[in-house]
Amino acid sequence: MIWKEQVECVDPSDLKNLQSDYLRKLIAYIYNNCPVYKEKIDDAGLRPEDIKSIDDIKKLPFTTKVDMRDNYPYGLFSADQDKVREIHVSSGTTGNPTLVGYTKDDMKLWSEVMARTLCCAGAEPGDTIQNAYGYGLFTGGLGFHYGAMEMGLRIIPTSAGQTARQLKIMQEFKPRIIVCTPSYALYMAEEAREMGIDTSKGNWKIGIFGAEPWSDSIRREIEELWNMLATDVYGLSEIIGPGVAQECTYKDGLHIFSDVFYPEIIDPETGEEVAEGQDGELVITTLTKQAIPLIRYRTRDVVSINHEKCRCGRTSPRISKIKGRTDDMIVVRGINVFPSQIEHVLVGIEGTQPYYQIVVDRKAHKLDEVEVLVEVEEKIFSDEIKELKELENKIRKEIGSVLSIGVKVTLVEPKTIERSMGKSKRIIDKRTL
Amino acid sequence: MKITQISVFLENRKGRLFDVCSLLGDNNINIRALTIAETESFGVLRIVVDKSDVAVKLLKDSGFVANLTHVVAVEVGDKPGGLAAVLKVFADNDVNIEYMYGFVEKFSDKALLVFRFADTDLAQQILAKNDIKVVTEKEIEGL
Known part of the structure; x- marks a missing residue:
């Protein structure tokens, strides 16, 4: 089913009128309520009235992660903060974390786009969903929870981790939908095999996997292991969390909910x-958000876009899977994870060099492993093994607490x-994504 | 009498021990005693050589991380209970041993052991008081 057919299948010219209307209101709203954006718009030599239609969006300045950090x-x-109903915080790149907030209407919007997401993947009201995205400050868990609540699913809020328990619950309550990161889906299948559980035989039919990039070969693997339809979800906390774009059952690009999250694909060099x-x-521009609306937010994700109408009936444009980062x-x-976060920790530990390398690997379908190689300088070299181990531990703990992994x-x-x-080769990514 | 030990940081990588040993060998430096302390990811090679100053410069110039540590080389009777007799002196006098290892070759009819003490000065006093022979740097060079 299509959750909000009147916008998801809207005629492109009507969509444009809707987007133009939203954009005009948005610019007037932030100009009067957010001094930082007022200054940005003034600096661009614009007046709110200059923004008449969605095509004028190109005149507006970009917003970046640095803007979020600097204005933390x-x-x-x-x-105002007394209108904010929920906040989510993610770890920062060089100190300040990223804070996002939702008003009551923003929460409604999030629930609605997540209901659209679930429907897009093939969920039907009354289905049981096992939500193995982490609940908490990470937007994945709660985002799916709100969407499932909105569209009337039976929710099993397992959150991430405790794999043996996840698998037991899965057998007992027979969810039709499983949502988690793709690497966790692979990991669970591996654990299940060791426990003697055949994951290809279950009640599940649909998986919605996201929060990390994954390829079509991983998709085939998950579909085979779980005997389910594996779909991709896209989102980022700055925009709303999950619920920005979702594949339909044709798996031919991710439908971006462009009536509320207006997409542009730009050359990162020229803009x-x-x-x-x-x-x-x-x-992405969040056309209707209230708490922390963002204008032309640079996601740094590299994709392509396709505006053709989809076989599923939706007219919303489709973005490709993420092809890389800028x-x-x-x-x-x-x-x-940003290398700068690790660099920041090392600079703070006396005696360590800023020479480091991050090796990411995924061994035999287990979870991703991160190894940080740090060069030992003479100043910190000790004849005592225990001192070297203490140093290793100190670095491990501090990086762990900054990255949350x-x-x-x-x-x-x-x-x-x-x-x-x-640019030095800071990251060696050995994973097959 | 303290002697000088060289400690070298070794990455857990094929051929690293060989690299150190061949560097020393090519420069006519003789290893008298050696031990390796290892962890899962790295090791520390500890050696006593005949020309420690030359050796440590050579190692650093070749990009190794190395430093010098003071240790004590103690003569121990080469017979059952020989080591135990020396260790008893340390135990009775609260001398704490960080680590120890044996020499590659013999200096006399006795065995030679390298000790790293928590408090080297205290250990030396106790050794002297108990008439336990320690080997000097000069004697090491002449081995």
């Missing part, structure tokens, strides 16, 4: 829009990490 915590908010079908950076961010177990730290000899003239 509330600078980019357009709503100019690229031709339909060309790869570029996805930029920065050096990697996603590990659903968590965004466990890492392995390995001390290596100096000058063994490759130096290059330009």
Whole structure:
């Protein structure tokens, strides 16, 4: 079923009118309520009245992660904090975390786009869903929860982890829909096999996997292991969380809910829009959000877009799976990791060099493993093994607490990490995504 | 009498021990005693050589992380109970041993052991008081 047919299948010209109307209201709203955006708009030499239609969006300045960091915590908010009903915080790249907030209407919007997401993947009211995305500050768990509530599913809120228990619950309550990160789906299948459970025989039919990039070969693998339809969901907390775009059952691109999240695909160097079908950076404007609406937010995700009507009946444009990043961010177990976060920790630990390398690997369908190689300088070298182990532990704990994921730290000899003239090779990603 | 030990950081990588040993060998430096302390990801090679100053410079120039540590080389009777007799002296006098290892070759009819003490000065006093022979740096060079 299609949750909100009147917008998901709308005629393109009507859609444009709707988007133009939303954009005009949005610009007036943030101009009057968010001093940071007022200044940005003034600096661009614009008046709110200059924005007449959605095509004028190109005149507006971009918003970046740096803007969010520099204006932490509330600078980019357009709503007062007493109107905010929920906040989510993610770890920061170099100190400040990223804070997002939702008003009551934003919560309604999130529930609605998540209901659209679930329907898009083939969910039917009355289905049982096992939600193995992490509940908490990560938007994945609660986003799916609200959407499932909205469309009337029976929710099993297992959250992530405790795999043996997940599998038992799955057998007992027979969910038709399973949602989690793709790497966790692979991991669960592996654990199930060790427990003697055949994951290809179950009541489940649909999986919605996201929060990390994954390829079609991983999709085939998951579909085979679980005997289900594996679909991709896209989202980011800055925009709303999950619920920005979702594959339909034809699995031919992710339908972006463009009536509320207006997409542009740009050349990251020039900022100019690229031709339909060309790869570029996805930029999103939240047309109707209240608490922290963002104008032309640079997602850094590289995708292409297709505006053709889909076989499923939806007219909403489809973005490709994420093809890369325009920065050096990697996603590990659903968590965004920037090398600068690790560098920041190392600089703070006396004696360690800023020479490091991050090796990400996924061994035999187990979860992603992160190893941080750190060069041992003479200053910190000790004849005592215990002192070296203490140093390793200290680095491991501090990186772990900044990234919110466990890492392995390995001390290596100096000058063994490759130096290059330009950008050094900070990340070795051995995973097959 | 303290002697000098060189400690070298070794990454857990094929051929690293060989690299150290061949570097020393090519430069005519003789290893007298050696031990490796290892963890799952790295190791520390501890060696006593005949020309420690030359050796440590050589190692650093070749990109190894190395430093010098003071240890004590103690003569122990090469017979059953020989080591136990020396260890009893340490135990009775609260001398804490961080680690120890044996020499590659013999200096006399006695066995030679390298000790790293928590408190090297205290250990030396106790050894002297108990007439336990320690080997000097000069004697190591002449081995």
